[in-house]
Amino acid sequence: MKLSRKTATPVVLASVVALGLAGCAKSDRETGSTGTSGSTGSSATSGGGGGAASDTFTFGAAGAPEVFDPFYASDGETFRVTRQMMQGLLGIKDGTADPEPELAESWEPSADGLSWTFKLRQGVKFTDGETFNAEAVCYNFERMFTQNEVAAAGPAEYWAYTMGGFKGGKDDSLYKSCEVKDDATVVLNLTRVTSDFPVLLTLDSFSMQSPKALKDGDANNVAKEGEGFKYPAYAMAPVGTGPYKLDKYDQANKTITLVRNDDYWGDKAKTAKLIFKIIPDESTRRQELEAGSINAYDLPNPVDWKALEDGGNQVLVRPAFNILYMGFNPDKNPKLKDLRVRKAIYMALNREQMVQSQLPEGATVATQFMPDTVAGYNKDLQPVKYDPEGAKALLKEAGAEGMTLQFAYPSEVSRPYMPDPQKIHEALAANLADIGIKVEAVTKPWNGGYLDGVDNGQFDAWLLGWTGDYNSANNFIGTFFSSDTNDFHTYANDWGKTLTSELRKADGVVDEAERTTTYEALNKKIMEEYLPGLPISHSPPALVVGKGVSGVTASPLTAEMFDQVVVTKS
Structure with a gap:
């Protein structure tokens, strides 16, 4: 199961849903300042000039739910709707x-x-x-x-x-x-x-x-x-x-209409209607926002953030609850079994430059396989420094100079942790070439062979990511490394079995403080002794709300509620 490959809109494995539209999820949940492209945990606060309030909030959805029973769902577009009900x-x-x-x-x-x-x-x-x-x-x-x-x-x-x-x-x-x-x-x-x-x-x-x-x-x-x-x-x-209930699903017009639950036990919804308008194309969603036919949409292209804000909209940047990583298959490329080789590859990657040039504002270099908001994150771990000369020396010591590395990336996809897979791959591949590694680039469509290729061990190395399902260390490193079959192929190594055992013991610790300390130690061990893959970066996804919209709080898990949204007509 690789559920959290979905993004929370996404966290984790896009599902093909009704009408042939692709819905992306999970997973892969601090209220802060007014939304700007440099903020995290943002809320929409604009008042729209003091006009009359609208009784409808319309959200531009990227895909259609296949069902409205959340128990049978795994995609973010379904959960975005059912969460309101x-x-x-x-x-x-x-x-x-x-x-x-x-x-x-x-x-x-x-x-x-x-x-x-x-x-x-x-x-x-x-x-x-x-x-x-x-x-x-x-x-x-x-x-x-x-x-x-x-x-x-x-x-x-x-x-x-x-x-x-x-x-x-x-x-x-x-x-x-x-x-x-x-x-x-x-x-x-x-x-x-x-x-x-x-x-x-x-x-x-x-x-x-x-x-x-x-x-x-x-x-x-x-x-x-x-x-x-x-x-x-x-x-x-x-x-x-919940605060809303289902009114109708108009498949012909690709709209889902929810109406206020007047008997709701909590604060009543501020709009009488909540409409999800299904618009698969991101650029079309932007056009409809600018035309005023929708009030918000998810995952605006990072290159458009400034222009959207200049147009009077608010870009709400979510706290990053994800990880982009490079995975390894030592069973396919035996040179990767040597820890010195894996360390050399890590030292060769100019991740700071990649983050600044390829990821949106607010992205950071990763030090371990989980974000810093999860209990068990080790604050003492520092980013591995970019050191191409040191990397060359390690490769020489390991007898791996001039090695070939088949390095794969997905096509036909964009993920919050990986907005443009090809450009990220090109940047990292150039770093590897600089230390004498011969890179054999491979690409396949995300749902057209790439994920299956990772699962089946077809690549030496690859790019993949994870958006958390919920706030738990086990949902990150436990999912990555504690199963006998996992994307990192740790089962091919003797230490992989030890790591699996250690992670399962940590998950079973009853005392919360003791468990947190145990996971901190394991994160250090994973990075310094095992290094089964390379955590690259954390990248904050965003959503955009139009003029006159207030009451939207950005969620790291893309678990936004819309019942307290106010839409003011200008």
Whole structure:
């Protein structure tokens, strides 16, 4: 599973969605200053000149959801919509990747970390009028756990990715059971301790949905249909507890209309309608923003940021919650088994220059395989210095002078951590040529052989990235290195098995402070003793809002909510 190759709009593996449009996701969540191309954690604050407020906010979406049931989704374009209608036990604090109470007001683990007690918010109703309570929570988790073989092997992938197996399946499951203590108290029991819990409950896929609607809509009846899946009617008419509810999906006009939930338990949405207008082409989205037919869109091209701002729009730069890296396959190119060779390649890369010339303002050189907002980040690690002469000396010492390196990059794609793969590749390949490495450049389309090529070990080295799914060290380095099969091919090395074991032990540490210290030590070890790949940079993606729009807070996880947005007519 490589879910977080998706960007959070993206984090992580673009999914082909309805109408043949490509939706990109995850993953790959500080409120700060007014949006400018140099800020992070920005909020839209413009007032639009004091005109009358509009009752509609229109967002230019890059793709169409295939379904509206978030449990069966894995792409950011679906989650962008369902997030406005659905809520989970845990939410995400605006402008951060930190969990906060949502439908659960508090939670507490048992001493052994295997049971979690959640105190639930009272007075909450689903949009069909049904009451949210502990029974509803257990119904939802049992619904997720009891998938048929088709769904378990296909669209229920976030459960498989985080929880493992399903009821009656051959794979072990993190989820064990759910207990109702009273209407406002529920206990989730686990089979093992993991640092991913309970933060993984911030994922949109684990949103709470109306048990009655799920049951009446035969929601788990997923069937195979050609190369894809056939979903029950419920999947296009979900029922949640959020500030909006689904009005209609007009596939002919490529628009999704949500309307305000007037019975919402929290602050009511400030606009009566929230419309997602599906516009696959980024330049067309910009034109529609400038024409006033949409109010915002995601991932504006970094080269357009200044012009967009000069035109009176706001570019809201998200805190970077991603990593661009160079992966290695020592099994294919045996010279890469020598740590001196991997270090020499790292020393040869002028990453500071690459960041300044190829990435948007706010991008930084990476020191390890996670951003600095994640607990376990080692602040003592410094960027490996650009040292071509030192790199040449290491190659000579390793007997690898004049070595050939097949170095791949993807085409037909842009990612927040990698806006222009070809130019980034060219810059890094030139650095390698400067120390005498003969670079054999290879490129394939992202979904046309590149990802499969990485998985199948076809390249010596390659560029890839990751946008975090949630705020957990295990979601970064645990996902990268703790499986027997991973993109870095660490299983081909004896130390790879040791690293896998060390990461699994770290994930199972119950005490949070001890676990953080353990991950800090592991980050140091990965960078100084193992170096299975090369972390390159962190790059902040952005979204743009038009004139007269306020109330949008940029999220590192691209998990923006739109219920407090105000649109003022000029």
